[in-house]
Amino acid sequence: MSSLTTGAKIVLECLQREKVEIIFGYPGGVTLPLYDAMYDSPIKHVLVRHEQNAAFAAQGYARATGKVGVCCATSGPGATNLVTGLVDAMMDSIPIVALTGQVTSKLIGSDAFQEADTFGITRSATKHNFLVKNLAELPQAIHEAFHIASTGRPGPVLVDITKDVFQGQAHYAPVSTIHLPGYKVYTEGHAGQIRRAAQMIWEAKRPFVYAGGGIIAADASEELREFVEKIDAPAVCTLMGLGGLPGTHPNFISMPGMHGSYAANMGMTETDVLIALGVRFDDRVTGRLAAFAPHAKVIHVDIDPAEIGKIRTPEIPIVGDVKRVLKKLTAALEETAGEMKGKNATSRAAWWGQIKEWQREHPFVVETSTDEIKPQHLMAEIDRLSGGEAIVTSDVGQHQMWGAQFIRFNHPRLWINSGGLGSMGFGLPSAIGAQFARPDKLVFAIVGDGGFQMSIPELATIANHALPVKIIVMNNGYLGMVRQWQELFYNNRLSSVQLDGFPDPEKLAGAYGFKGRTVESPRELRSALEDAVREPGPYLLNVKVTPFENVYPMVPAGGAINEMVLGAVQPVEA
Amino acid sequence: MLQLISILMENKPGALMRVTGLLTARGYNIESLTVARTVDPQLSRMSIVVDIEPGEAGDKQRMQLIKQINKLINVLQASDLTESPAVRRELALVRVRSTMQNRTAILKEAEIFGARAVDSSVEGFVLEATGDSEKLDEFMDVMRSYGEIEVTRSGLVAVPLEAKKLKLAPPVSKEAEIESTDGVLK
Structure with a gap:
């Protein structure tokens, strides 16, 4: 014994x-x-x-x-x-x-x-x-x-x-079995429903794929890519699903929702068959529910039965692991491809034409300026350095939305952010966990000046372990997203959103024993980021950006997602 | 409208809190709740009555609630008995203050409702009545006409007339799980 x-x-x-x-x-x-x-x-x-x-x-x-x-x-x-x-x-x-x-x-x-x-x-x-x-x-x-x-x-x-x-x-005797009789997990998906879904997808004139965090959790990005290519439909990944389909994939038309792309939101509104994969119809995606995907029949795949019908009642509910279901669904599509493929070729071509047109009409615009760093410019530069391969953690707010819009992710598990709860102070500590998990990876912690100041104590943890995390503070001197709402919906009465007294980053990082600096000039932005990446250890880069930039497109709370505010009518000076 | 839910759950510490906490967190109002262990002492049967708005929105709420309760790890089965054939019973203990003059009348009236006196004193009676909730409501009304009453109700308990097949998750080999996953999710 x-x-x-x-x-x-x-x-x-x-x-x-x-x-x-x-x-x-x-x-x-x-x-x-x-x-x-x-x-x-x-x-x-x-x-x-x-x-x-x-x-x-x-x-x-x-x-x-x-x-x-x-x-x-x-x-x-x-x-x-x-x-x-x-x-x-x-x-x-x-x-x-x-x-x-x-x-x-x-x-x-x-x-x-x-x-x-x-x-x-x-x-x-x-x-x-x-x-x-x-x-x-x-x-x-x-x-x-x-x-x-x-x-x-x-x-x-x-x-x-x-x-x-x-x-x-x-x-101590090792546990050999676990018996939780009430814990039932349905992974396989109903075969009949999967067949019906395949039929509905072939018959669709304007199919649209809405993929979410479930794709990442189920490790189903390969299956998603095969499925999307098989049906050649436009696809969006939600904030939680970014990287589920490569950011450079031709069928990927960015993120939907409150700050989603014009094409994504218009596509969601006009589709006749919405294929929802590992998503929960979050209010930030759907906008006003009554106007969400009003013409669509919905196929909803989720491992959690309680998500099915919670917000939108689907025509075809499929409870299962989205990886396994997608494999079966792609196989079912393959089986019937002979008779079905090309059935709606004309409508499908017109649908793609429409999507491309929406993309051309209102793409995400990388704003640049010669005298100020625009936040979009910052994100585009990080995208260039990452090349779709870096891990990017973010905090919550404007920088998170611009990050999601402008930084592309070619693999799952690269974009790490607090989606549902929206917890400020998430970016820096989650970067610590991610860097320990993937010492081989370049890790950017993109944080706002608000969220960063909620997590400053962890600079010590980063320093202790010499974690080469690149902390990029998108510093606009405000709680930017709250300020944006105050500007747009509260008569620009800026109440308790100005963050004065940001510490000197060089001294702050120096106090913990690593390098830091501020960059203000758009001309120096690229080299400042490159210096940060080149540094073998941690780096704190404080990027001063235009204070009054707003995130667009924007669906106002309670609005329909096709009623986007596409840009500032008049920039408001404080 | 009132939704009647029957739950079979593991008799574990905190199990009741999980159900009531879920109801509160998801914005449901509990009308009544009873819980006691079953023939198998490791299991409890809970009957809950929840106030749900009528109509289509309510139907969705009802289905959603059953699904959410079924997600609780300690719950083996949650069923909606609202529209199923089921026997529903509630017990009430009623203390009636009475004058010497109307004592006989009270007992007669109780008999009509199938209630019986379980305690008798110079101040009055304690009566025990069972039935569906509407019958008990009527009984209270009648008793109130005789004098001041004090009531303790058990809340509704129910048993479905058709047994629903109980689906349980089988045991999982820990060894196999650790081997197959290599610590990574499937």
Whole structure:
């Protein structure tokens, strides 16, 4: 019989069995036994500077690899600080496992020091959560957590472990099976529905592909490309799906939605068959629902049955893993290609003609100026340096939208941003996770001056590990997106959006031991970015851009997506 | 309109919170909720009545709610019994204050409703009544006419008349899962 092992060591045994390489975390009182065990563990622990960033870094790791990201925090404030990162992962279906310490089981409910009801607080922030008060249940809970996080629709799972469980001793026996009778995952897709979908697609005159984050999560980008080429339809990738189809693919017509391309939104409005793949009809994509894809029959593929019909009732619902369903759908299309292909050749050609015309009429315009750096210009330069290959993390706001519009991604898992929750302060810590996951990759953290200042403490983490992250601050001196809305919808009454007192980037980066500078002149922009990329270590580049630039096209809240505001009528001077 | 949901779930700590939390988070109003363990002590049966707007929007809400509840890991099956053949029962305990003069009348009236006295004192009775919710409402109205009443209702419990096949997820081999995934999602 094996010798006795502590609960803390059992946790690490289980993580090793799950092939965890790295944990992002922050220690504290009740996790002392766990951190003591980590001292001897081959699993790398990265000490972040705030627990929220541990969750974001774990997400960055998960989003860049598809593996489960792991973060760790102590009880009470440690756990509550994780919450934003958990909800963020929930909204974007990102697989992470959070381990939190809890006060000794006998003290639960006594308002003990650093006690919080983590289990209760994170109920709605996670796909599932566990409170482990009994050592015998520990290995099962950890393996179940990884299973739940990584299968079906991925998501965050939290395991709250009491201090006495960490300290207790038991004979460790590896868990051989997981039995969650209520956890049903339907992956295959209904064969009859898939056949019907193929028929509907061949019969379509104006087919349109609407692909989302599910393509990335299911590792289905290859299948998506084959499918799109088979039916030769125009395709959009949502903010979460960018890179699902290569950014340079001829069928790719950019992102749809509130700040989507004109062609994407017009295409969505005029299509007769909308093929929705791993998407959830987010309000930022659909605009006013009654006017969304009004002529379309909808085929909706999603692994989560609750997403089907939640917003838009599809004509053909298909519950399944989008990778497997797309394989079958492409095969079904192939089978019937002989009799069906070319059925609507004339309409299809006209449809492509129309799409191209929309693209020509209103492309994304790379604004440039000789005396100021335009944000679009900045993004176009980053696109040039990336060549569709770099990992780009972003914060939330204007820079995120311009990044999505102008930077192309030729592979999945390159564009990493907080889509559903829209958490400011996401860009920098997620870049840490992504760079640890992909040391071979060039990683840009594109952040606004607002979000950057929410994550400044992590400059220390970056410096400690000499992570060569290129931090590009798109600095317009404002909370740009909020300012844009105040300008357009609140009579330009700019209330609490001006960010004065941005620190000197050279001194700031210098204080952490790496290089930084400001660039203001459009003529110097390219070389400044090239210098940043050439630098072997981290780099902080503060790019001063036009303060009053707005993101266009824009669908005003509650508007139909074909009613885009295409550009500024009159630039407003403050 | 009222939607009646029957849930079979694992009898685990926090399972009830998951259901009620979900209802709150998704903006549903709970009319009543009962929960108790089943023949299998590891499982609980929950009956919930939720207030849903009538019409097409409500139908969509109802379907959505069942799907969301079914997503909970501890839930084995959630079914909508609103329009299914089912027996619905509620229990009420009613304390009626009565004068000496109307005691007999109260007992007679209770008999009509199939209710029985479970406690009797000089101040009045405690009556136990079961039935569907409308019948209990009427019973309350009648009792109120005799004097001050105090009521504790159980909330609706229901059993479907046709057994629905229970689909469960099979066990998963951890070894195989770790091997096949190499830590990467399928």
